[in-house]
Amino acid sequence: MEATYRALCEHGYAxxxxxxxxxxxxxxxxxxxxxxxxxxxxxxxxxxxxxxxFEARVADGDDGLSARxxxxxxxxxxxxxxxxxxxLHQALLELRTQAPYxxxxxxxxxxxxxxLQTLIADVIADGVESGEFRDVDPESTARFVLAAxxxxxSSRVTLGDDADTEAVRDGIRRFxxxxxxx
Amino acid sequence: MEATYRALCEHGYAxxxxxxxxxxxxxxxxxxxxxxxxxxxxxxxxxxxxxxxFEARVADGDDGLSARxxxxxxxxxxxxxxxxxxxLHQALLELRTQAPYxxxxxxxxxxxxxxLQTLIADVIADGVESGEFRDVDPESTARFVLAAxxxxxSSRVTLGDDADTEAVRDGIRRFxxxxxxx
Numbered sequence: 001m002e003a004t005y006r007a008l009c010e011h012g013y014a015x016x017x018x019x020x021x022x023x024x025x026x027x028x029x030x031x032x033x034x035x036x037x038x039x040x041x042x043x044x045x046x047x048x049x050x051x052x053x054f055e056a057r058v059a060d061g062d063d064g065l066s067a068r069x070x071x072x073x074x075x076x077x078x079x080x081x082x083x084x085x086x087x088l089h090q091a092l093l094e095l096r097t098q099a100p101y102x103x104x105x106x107x108x109x110x111x112x113x114x115x116l117q118t119l120i121a122d123v124i125a126d127g128v129e130s131g132e133f134r135d136v137d138p139e140s141t142a143r144f145v146l147a148a149x150x151x152x153x154s155s156r157v158t159l160g161d162d163a164d165t166e167a168v169r170d171g172i173r174r175f176x177x178x179x180x181x182x
Numbered sequence: 183m184e185a186t187y188r189a190l191c192e193h194g195y196a197x198x199x200x201x202x203x204x205x206x207x208x209x210x211x212x213x214x215x216x217x218x219x220x221x222x223x224x225x226x227x228x229x230x231x232x233x234x235x236f237e238a239r240v241a242d243g244d245d246g247l248s249a250r251x252x253x254x255x256x257x258x259x260x261x262x263x264x265x266x267x268x269x270l271h272q273a274l275l276e277l278r279t280q281a282p283y284x285x286x287x288x289x290x291x292x293x294x295x296x297x298l299q300t301l302i303a304d305v306i307a308d309g310v311e312s313g314e315f316r317d318v319d320p321e322s323t324a325r326f327v328l329a330a331x332x333x334x335x336s337s338r339v340t341l342g343d344d345a346d347t348e349a350v351r352d353g354i355r356r357f358x359x360x361x362x363x364x
Contacts, residue, residue, distance in 0.1 A: 090279070090282055093275075093278075093279050094279045096275075096336070096340045097272070097275050097276045097279055097340065099340040099341060100272055100339065100340065100342075106340075106341060106342075109340065109341060110341055110343075113337070113341065113343075136356075139349075140348075140349040140352055140353070141349075141353065143345060143346050143349035143350070143353075144330060144349050144350055144352070144353030144354075144357070145353075146333065146346075147329075147330045147331075147332075147333030147334045147337065147346050147349070147350045147353075148326060148329045148330040148333055148350075149329075149333070150329075150332070150333035150336055150337070151328065151329030151330055151331070151332035151333040151336070152329045154278070154332055154333075154336060155295070155329065155332070157282065158278045158279065158281040158282065158288070158291065159281060159288060159291060159292055159295065160282075160288075161292075161295075163325060164325050164328075164329050166322075167321075167322040167323075167325035167326050167329070168325070168326055168329045168330075170322055170326070171322070171323065171325075171326030171327075171329075171358075172326075174318075174361075175326070175357040175358050175361050176353075176357050178361075179356075179357050179360075179361055
């Protein structure tokens with residue numbers, strides 16, 4: 001999975017071969033095929049790996065924080081900070097454009113997106129429950145926040161535009177969070 | 183340009199050939215090449231065409247509206263409403279993933295995005311100027327709104343998820359516009 005990460009960053013998605021990933025892992029292509037029948041199967045597993053790593057990082061720093069702080073920490077984790085992350089998300093965007101033609105990708109992308117959405121919605125629901133946030137629909141608000149973060153990532157990876165990342169971080173703070181805690 | 187629109191909706195971006203577009207236009211491929219040296223040159227022109235059509239639709243309905251109404255009308259124009267628009271935006275997303283490898287695309291996508299951003303920022307600046315909106319940074323707010331709309335379109339075209347479109351429309355209304363007019 002780490003080799004897949006590095007190979008995606010290096011080669012992008014469209015031109016990536018099982019051989020590239022095997023080379024990156026320092027293993028044979030036949031060993032790779034022993035574990036994953038197809039490139040598609042490997043990428044479906046790779047999304048599970050990305051989501052697991054993400055959830056581990058979220059759980060790590062969650063103790064004793066307010067809902068506002070937890071949401072800001074999720075926002076920070078979901079923005080592209082450096083060139084390596086930008087290259088990964090560029091490859092993931094290429095892969096996502098295949099989803100309309102590929103059921104396995106589409107199902108996996110839906111699962112991954114639902115998991116992220118639930119993480120954010122749960123923080124908002126906790127904030128509403130504790131009275132820290134005013135009463136809003138956690139799911140719809142989570143969808144709005146995730147869409148803005150996704151737009152910022154797309155702009156970063158396709159245009160190299162960092163200003164959108166900053167504007168979205170700022171917008172979530174000023175419009176969403178300030179409103180929730182008003 | 184209309185034939186390019188139809189051909190993109192039908193074939194997507196990745197597999198589209200000059201022949202497909204010529205067929206859709208009912209013209210010869212050599213006539214198409216007379217006007218556009220490359221597929222790339224044709225798509226750069228196609229983005230100008232899309233932007234011109236968009237700006238014409240905006241200018242059309244702009245008279246006597248409040249800044250809030252003008253912003254909501256821009257939001258409506260920038261969301262995917264039907265299958266044809268979804269197919270077009272799916273093709274455009276495929277094309278956008280080529281921008282990191284293609285300078286002509288990247289420059290054109292920057293120009294198009296800046297034009298949309300300016301349209302939205304101008305409405306916000308007008309609202310601030312007239313006192314309808316509180317004082318915010320029009321450019322940063324426009325970037326936030328555009329990013330959310332872009333995320334909603336990506337989710338619609340890659341996952342077929344309409345709920346994000348609704349959540350983003352709702353989020354812009356409840357969090358951004360209600361805050362601006364508070």
